[in-house]
Amino acid sequence: xxxxxxxxxxxxxxxxxxxxxxxxxxxxxxxxxxxxxxxxxxxxxxxxxxxxxxxxxxxxxxxxxxxxxxxxxxxxxxxxxxxxxxxxxxxxxxxxxxxxxxxxxxxxxxxxxxxxxxxxxxxxxxxxxxxxxxxxxxxxxxxxxxxxxxxxxxxxxxxxxxxxxxxxxxxxxxxxxxxxxxxxxxxxxxxxxxxxxxxxxxxxxxxxxxxxxxxxxxxxxxxxxxxxxxxxxxxxxxxxxxxxxxxxxxxxxxxxxxxxxxxxxxxxxxxxxxxxxxxxxxxxxxxxxxxxxxxxxxxxxxxxxxxxxxxxxxxxxxxxxxxxxxxxxxxxxxxxxxxxxxxxxxxxxxxxxxxxxxxxxxxxxxxxxxxxxxxxxxxxxxxxxxxxxxxxxxxxxxxxxxxxxxxxxxxxxxxxxxxxxxxxxxxxxxxxxxxxxxxxxxxxxxxxxxxxxxxxxxxxxxxxxxxxxxxxxxxxxxxxxxxxxxxxxxxxxxxxxxxxxxxxxxxxxxxxxxxxxxxxxxxxxxxxxxxxxxxxxxxxxxxxxxxxxxxxxxxxxxxxxxxxxxxxxxxxxxxxxxxxxxxxxxxxxxxxxxxxxxxxxxxxxxxxxxxxxxxxxxxxxxxxxxxxxxxxxxxxxxxxxxxxxxxxxxxxxxxxxxxxxxxxxxxxxxxxxxxxxxxxxxxxxxxxxxxxxxxxxxxxxxxxxxxxxxxxxxxxxxxxxxxxxxxxxxxxxxxxxxxxxxxxxxxxxxxxxxxxxxxxxxxx
Numbered sequence: 001x002x003x004x005x006x007x008x009x010x011x012x013x014x015x016x017x018x019x020x021x022x023x024x025x026x027x028x029x030x031x032x033x034x035x036x037x038x039x040x041x042x043x044x045x046x047x048x049x050x051x052x053x054x055x056x057x058x059x060x061x062x063x064x065x066x067x068x069x070x071x072x073x074x075x076x077x078x079x080x081x082x083x084x085x086x087x088x089x090x091x092x093x094x095x096x097x098x099x100x101x102x103x104x105x106x107x108x109x110x111x112x113x114x115x116x117x118x119x120x121x122x123x124x125x126x127x128x129x130x131x132x133x134x135x136x137x138x139x140x141x142x143x144x145x146x147x148x149x150x151x152x153x154x155x156x157x158x159x160x161x162x163x164x165x166x167x168x169x170x171x172x173x174x175x176x177x178x179x180x181x182x183x184x185x186x187x188x189x190x191x192x193x194x195x196x197x198x199x200x201x202x203x204x205x206x207x208x209x210x211x212x213x214x215x216x217x218x219x220x221x222x223x224x225x226x227x228x229x230x231x232x233x234x235x236x237x238x239x240x241x242x243x244x245x246x247x248x249x250x251x252x253x254x255x256x257x258x259x260x261x262x263x264x265x266x267x268x269x270x271x272x273x274x275x276x277x278x279x280x281x282x283x284x285x286x287x288x289x290x291x292x293x294x295x296x297x298x299x300x301x302x303x304x305x306x307x308x309x310x311x312x313x314x315x316x317x318x319x320x321x322x323x324x325x326x327x328x329x330x331x332x333x334x335x336x337x338x339x340x341x342x343x344x345x346x347x348x349x350x351x352x353x354x355x356x357x358x359x360x361x362x363x364x365x366x367x368x369x370x371x372x373x374x375x376x377x378x379x380x381x382x383x384x385x386x387x388x389x390x391x392x393x394x395x396x397x398x399x400x401x402x403x404x405x406x407x408x409x410x411x412x413x414x415x416x417x418x419x420x421x422x423x424x425x426x427x428x429x430x431x432x433x434x435x436x437x438x439x440x441x442x443x444x445x446x447x448x449x450x451x452x453x454x455x456x457x458x459x460x461x462x463x464x465x466x467x468x469x470x471x472x473x474x475x476x477x478x479x480x481x482x483x484x485x486x487x488x489x490x491x492x493x494x495x496x497x498x499x500x501x502x503x504x505x506x507x508x509x510x511x512x513x514x515x516x517x518x519x520x521x522x523x524x525x526x527x528x529x530x531x532x533x534x535x536x537x538x539x540x541x542x543x544x545x546x547x548x549x550x551x552x553x554x555x556x557x558x559x560x561x562x563x564x565x566x567x568x569x570x571x572x573x574x575x576x577x578x579x580x581x582x583x584x585x586x587x588x589x590x591x592x593x594x595x596x597x598x599x600x601x602x603x604x605x606x607x608x609x610x611x612x613x614x615x616x617x618x619x620x621x622x623x624x625x626x627x628x629x630x631x632x633x634x635x636x637x638x639x640x641x642x643x644x645x646x647x648x649x650x651x652x653x654x655x656x657x658x659x660x661x662x663x664x665x666x667x668x669x670x671x672x673x674x675x676x677x678x679x680x681x682x683x684x685x686x687x688x689x690x691x692x693x694x695x696x697x698x699x700x701x702x703x704x705x706x707x708x709x710x711x712x713x714x715x716x717x718x719x720x721x722x723x724x725x726x727x728x729x730x731x732x733x734x735x736x737x738x739x740x741x742x743x744x745x746x747x748x749x750x751x752x753x754x755x756x757x758x759x760x761x762x763x764x
Contacts, residue, residue, distance in 0.1 A: 004077060004084070004100040006037050009107065009161070010136025016077070023076040028053045029069045031144050033077075035153070036085070036094035037102050043091035052149050066092075104161065107133040111168055124179070127172040131188060134165040166195055173205060177212075180590070180619070180643025185209050197229060200242050207242075211249045217319045219249045266529050266615050267542055269522050270496050273489030274309050280480050281313045281452075288450040289418055293441050295472060296450065297426070297465075299457040300482030302651060303519030303559065306454040307424055309482070314420055314452070322417050324409040329424035330433070331586065332654075338432040338720050339398070341423040346402065349409075399436055403443040410447050418448040425650070426465050427456040430722075434468040441476060457481060484516025493521065497534070497542045509550045519649055523562050524555065526615055530569045560655035566614070567656055573599075574607035578616060582657040583668040583694075587620055587646045596668075596675035608645065620646040670698035685710055692727065701734040708734060 007013040012030050014021040024030050032053060036044070050062035057065065070085055070092065077084040084100075086093040107130055114126030138158045144150050169192045176185035189206040196202050203226045210219035223238070223246040230236050238246075281296065288294040298306045318325055328345030409419045426433070437451060459466050469477055490511050495503035514521040528534040529542075533553055537543035544550065556562045567575060580597055581588045594604045611617045620643075647653040660668070673694030680687040688710035695704035708731035715724035 004098060006033070006100060006102045007135070008034055008038070008139055009103050009134055011140050012142060014077075021076055023072075025072045026069070027142075027144055028065075028147075029072050029076075031142070031147075031150060032066075032069050033073055033094075034139060034142075035150070036092070037100075038104055038157070040094040040096045040102075043086065043088070043093040046090055046092055049092060052153075053144065053147055055149060056146050103133055103135075104138065104157075107161065108164075111164060114168070114171075124172065124175045127168055127175060128184075128188075130168045131165070131172055131191070134161070134168075137162055162195070166192065169195070170202075173209075177209065182209055182212055182619075182643065186215075198233065200226065200230075200239050204242055204245055207245055207249065216249060216315075217322065220246070221322060223249075266613060267497055267525050267534060269493055269518075269525055271305070271308060271312055272492045273485045274305070274312075274482075277309060277480055277482060278313055278316075280478075281310075282317065284452075284478055284480075285313075285317055285418070285420075285450050289448045291475070292446045293444040293449045293476065294451070295437070295441055295469075295477045296452050297469070297477070297479045298452070298454045298482065299479060300454075301456060301517075303517040303649075304482045304484065305518035306482060308518070310422060310424075310452055310454060314422060317418075317420070323420060324417065325420045325422065326409075327422040327424070329586075330426060330428040332425075332428050338430055338723060339436055341426070341429060341433060342402065342436060345421060345423070346405065349405070399439040399443060402436065403440055406440070406444060406449050407447060410449065416448055418450065420450045420452060423451065423453040425455070426453045427459060427463070429465065431464040432722075434464040438468050438471060441472065445476070485518060485521070486516065487511050490514065490516070490521065493525075497525065498544055502544050505550065506544065509553075513555055517559075519651060520559050520562070522615070523559060523566065527555065527562060527566055528553065530566055530614065559651065560658070563652050563655040564659050567616070570610060570614070571607075573603055574610040577604060577607040578611055579656055579660065580668055580671065581617075581645075582647070582653050582660075583665065583672055586650055586653050587644060589644050592672070592675055592679065595679060596671045611645075615648050616652060617645045618648050620644045666698050669694045670700060673698055673700070673703070685714070688714060692730075696730065696734070701738055705731060705734050705738070705740075 003017055005015040005018075007015075012034065014024075014033070024033070032049065035049075035052070046063060046066060047059065050059065050066045053069070054062035054065050070087060074083065074085055082095060082098055084095050084098050086095050110126050110130040110133060114123050114130060117123040117126055138161045139154055142154065169188055173185050173189045173192060176182075176188065186206065186209045189202065189209055192202045193199070193206055203222060207219045207222050210216070210222060223242070226242070227238055230238060237243075277298075281298075284294060284296045298310055300306050314325055317323055326345040326349050328341035328343065330340045406419055406421070410416050423429075423437075440449075441451065455465060461467075469479075487507070491503060491507040494505075494507035494510060497503075498506050510521055510524060514524055525534070528550075531553065533545055533550065534542050535545050556565050567578060570578065577593060577597055577599070581593055584592060584596070590604060590608060594601055597604065608617070612619075657665070673691055676687050676690050676694065677684070680691075684691065684707070688707045692704050692707035692711050695701075695707065698704075708727050712724050712727035712731060715721075715727060
């Protein structure tokens with residue numbers, strides 16, 4: 001049956017089966033359709049409609065005009081199935097039995113469903129859907145000359161719907177903040193500020209969300225924007241409570257959101273021994289601003305603190321000037337996910353608001369974002385939000401789309417802002433990633449875009465990272481190798497923890513046992529805390545419990561064994577949750593973890609708090625998260641204990657996961673797969689990769705097979721040949737083991753060859 005779609009929020013648009021209807025002969029015909037569609041529940045007097053739209057004309061003339069308008073509506077909207085207008089001698093009504101969709105009606109119904117929903121996750125989904133539906137004010141820019149009654153109705157509807165949208169956004173922001181989803185909360189809070197720009201309450205909410213999520217510079221800039229707006233529009237200064245919040249953020253003194261904190265956080269280990277590296281990285285950034293795009297590589301072995309150094313520098317730089325920061329990483333053994341670090345970084349950026357507050361949400365940026373969303377391979381972890389509107393088909397190449405997006409973040413050339421793209425663990429990236437990176441450096445050569453990467457040292461000359469570096473202009477690339485910490489640096493750490501009196505004793509122990517590796521030193525210090533050799537002290541942060549304490553400590557020989565030993569000291573429920581989280585991945589969502597564990601949310605929250613206190617995990621807002629005081633991030637995150645988290649080190653996740661009994665690991669992958677299956681029960685295709693991954697590792701090939709095929713189909717649609725072949729080959733192997741017909745997967749391979757070109761191997 002033919003479908004009519006009427007959009008009145010943000011303007012006037014009508015579509016018949018996806019094609020715009022444009023045969024309306026006048027603005028009054030459009031106004032008549034809008035009025036009838038919004039009141040389709042009852043008939044309307046012809047005299048009233050005529051007076052509504054033609055009040056200045058005689059009644060007979062007005063009714064004749066109404067008949068002509070109704071004829072135009074029928075001819076424009078009519079389909080073979082049903083008449084869109086019920087018409088009697090004295091009344092007119094929009095046909096409520098017509099197969100139509102009205103955004104105003106959908107908006108009202110979605111808000112009503114959200115208000116009645118008891119399930120928090122489903123309520124948040126309805127609130128988010130209502131926010132998506134509200135594209136702008138009711139009939140924006142619509143005007144009918146000389147019709148005051150129609151104008152009164154129009155203004156009343158605009159105010160009603162706008163107020164409902166604002167209240168819906170406030171409730172959505174509160175819900176997301178309560179659940180620790182700070183990045184999504186920021187996105188909706190920004191829209192709330194756009195809709196109600198003179199509301200200081202909305203500005204304060206946005207400032208707090210920026211600060212809680214570690215985006216301190218954005219929080220401070222928001223206050224400056226508010227101050228300028230109030231001065232221009234009202235000639236006043238911000239309210240005292242707004243300035244107090246600004247001072248708190250400026251002094252990095254956000255209140256602890258967990259007033260009744262239990263045992264203290266584990267020892268905070270300061271960043272030491274990296275002043276020279278920090279200075280060199282800052283020079284690379286300044287050179288980028290002066291001369292254009294640059295690639296900087298921090299290299300060092302596992303556990304040398306590459307990521308912590310990079311994030312510390314990035315925070316310093318972004319706190320001193322407005323800087324957009326995107327971050328992504330490559331993962332070991334994640335399959336042939338092309339452009340993996342860019343995929344993660346760009347998906348997160350696309351879910352954020354336009355980079356400049358003056359950006360029109362209906363501008364080219366929005367079109368670019370939608371097109372890039374289609375061009376990018378899917379993220380490994382499905383998003384926890386309602387499906388977005390259908391994006392346009394891919395028209396431009398991925399390098400062109402990505403470079404245009406980064407240029408949008410830079411802003412106009414007359415007032416460029418720097419952009420930092422932080423790419424972790426590039427030694428695990430695929431060739432396609434480095435081809436894209438090289439082309440971006442060439443395309444953006446005059447723009448202040450700093451690509452900062454981390455990698456293991458000593459890669460072979462034929463590694464794609466090394467090949468890319470050799471091909472770049474030497475003026476656009478530099479390397480910064482990291483070395484183990486010296487004894488003086490280790491002594492600095494020890495003294496910061498236990499003071500000068502006992503510092504040498506702890507320093508000597510750490511120097512002998514830690515090999516100068518920052519991650520091992522951190523884990524040893526946390527181990528000493530877990531074992532009771534380090535204890536909180538009233539006069540200083542920590543103290544050694546007794547004189548021979550360190551002499552009695554027996555450390556596990558390897559770093560992995562040390563991590564596993566620390567995990568074993570967690571309470572049983574928290575330990576089980578942490579182990580299950582390693583099966584989910586480096587990043588995990590608390591809602592997914594709860595669903596997979598089948599635990600009460602209260603138990604999960606306690607477990608999350610214990611993991612935070614012992615530095616196993618940290619909050620992971622997806623856009624930019626880091627703050628120079630990691631302890632503050634943990635404190636701020638403790639209040640919610642929900643949202644997205646990541647393991648404090650990739651090594652922690654790997655050590656625990658590899659230590660799992662293989663049968664237990666299979667069982668846990670099944671738990672996670674079932675949780676994904678349940679969460680995405682109405683849209684499994686969105687989680688196809690995750691479902692294929694977990695059911696395959698669970699040994700349930702029958703459940704995995706349709707999702708392996710679906711993943712291959714998605715890769716073919718994105719022209720990702722290596723990824724499509726990978727999933728096809730896995731599907732074929734699963735079919736052979738199950739003894740089922742291979743024709744369906746073979747047809748995917750055939751379509752892949754046809755669309756991508758070349759011959760696809762059908763074997764191992």
